[in-house]
Amino acid sequence: MEIQVATEIPAQIPDFKIGVIEYRNIIVGESPQMVKGRLQLFQESIYFELEDKQVTDLPGIKEWRTIFKKIGKDPNRYRHSAEALFRRVQKQNYLSPINSAIDINNFFSLQYQVPIGIYDVDQITGKVVIRIGKEDEEYIGLNGRKNSLQNLILSSDENGPFGSPFVDSDKAPVTVHTKNALQVIYLRPSISVEEAGRLTESLMNMFTQIHGGEASFKIIGCQ
Numbered sequence: 718m719e720i721q722v723a724t725e726i727p728a729q730i731p732d733f734k735i736g737v738i739e740y741r742n743i744i745v746g747e748s749p750q751m752v753k754g755r756l757q758l759f760q761e762s763i764y765f766e767l768e769d770k771q772v773t774d775l776p777g778i779k780e781w782r783t784i785f786k787k788i789g790k791d792p793n794r795y796r797h798s799a800e801a802l803f804r805r806v807q808k809q810n811y812l813s814p815i816n817s818a819i820d821i822n823n824f825f826s827l828q829y830q831v832p833i834g835i836y837d838v839d840q841i842t843g844k845v846v847i848r849i850g851k852e853d854e855e856y857i858g859l860n861g862r863k864n865s866l867q868n869l870i871l872s873s874d875e876n877g878p879f880g881s882p883f884v885d886s887d888k889a890p891v892t893v894h895t896k897n898a899l900q901v902i903y904l905r906p907s908i909s910v911e912e913a914g915r916l917t918e919s920l921m922n923m924f925t926q927i928h929g930g931e932a933s934f935k936i937i938g939c940q
Contacts (some may be wrong), residue, residue: 718739718838718841718844718845718899719844719845720844720846720847720937721844721846721847721937722735722847722937722938723846723847723849725848725849726788726849726870727938729787730784730787732906733784733906733938734904734906734910734913734936734937735901735902735903735904735936735937735938736900736902736904736913736914736916736917736920736934736936737899737900737902737917737935737936737937738899738900738902738917738920738921738933739838739898739900739932739933739934740838740900740924740925740930740931741896741897741930741932742897742929742930742931743895743896743897743898743924743925743928743929743930744896744928744930745817745818745891745894745898745928746816746817746893747814747817748814748816748817748927749817749927752814752820752821752824752927753814755824756812756814756823756824757811759827760811760812760827761811763803763807764806764807767803767806772800772804773800776905777829777830777831777905778797778799778800778803778830780905780906780907781799781830781831781832781882781903781905782797782800784906785797785869788868788869790868790869790883795869795883796883797832797882797883797903798832798833798834798883798884798885799827799829799830799831799832799833799882802823802826802827803827806827816893818891818898818928819835819891821920821923821924821927822834822835822900825920829904829905829916830905831882831902831903831904831905832882832903833900833920834881834885834900834903835891835898835899835900836872836880836885836889836890836891836898836901837889837890837891837892837895838889838897838899839895839896839897840879840888840889841879841889842874842875842876843874843875843876845872845873845899846872846874847872847873847938848870849868849869849870849871850867850868850869850870850878850881851866851867852867853867854871854877854878856877856878856879856887856888857886857887858884858886859884859886864883866878866881869882869883870903872901876888882903900920900921900924902916904916904936910936913936914934914936917934917936918934
């Protein structure tokens with residue numbers, strides 16, 4: 718699949734980079750007990766960690782709030798998806814298991830403190846472009862609401878936007894019927910390309926251990 722980052726993003730965020738993983742012939746189902754247990758324990762540990770600090774003090778959360786602000790989106794009104802997860806955990810509104818793909822996605826989003834999207838490739842058409850949303854662009858998100866995409870980083874195919882680090886659309890969700898998937902890790906610009914590769918490969922390896930299939934990854938967007 719052809720994926721590119723529009724030049725308008727690195728023009729504003731010079732070290733912008735994403736990890737992209739393509740999965741083929743995977744089997745998505747209920748998460749193994751090991752994954753459910755690790756996700757629950759990790760959330761409990763985050764809850765205790767946040768007793769004496771704010772979510773916005775966490776380096777990854779802070780960095781992505783800064784990115785939203787730089788591209789013209791108020792991070793207090795539009796909280797990126799990783800921050801939204803941490804705020805749920807802070808309230809002890811722990812994430813319930815959904816399916817193996819979503820649960821792994823949430824686990825690594827919490828671990829890396831960055832937004833991560835995962836999409837059903839068979840619902841995506843043509844080239845994928847990571848760009849900044851235009852005036853009047855919007856979609857129905859997985860939150861069930863109509864979301865303005867203006868000044869948001871988003872993923873778009875030839876039929877229009879389908880994902881963003883704020884909230885993904887309902888156009889290409891990963892379900893138990895998904896066989897091929899695309900995962901986009903919105904990495905912290907401050908990390909090196911080498912570390913970005915290690916983090917992305919680590920996620921890919923854990924994902925394929927659980928879902929089988931084949932996978933490949935790359936880091937794009939960095940100059």
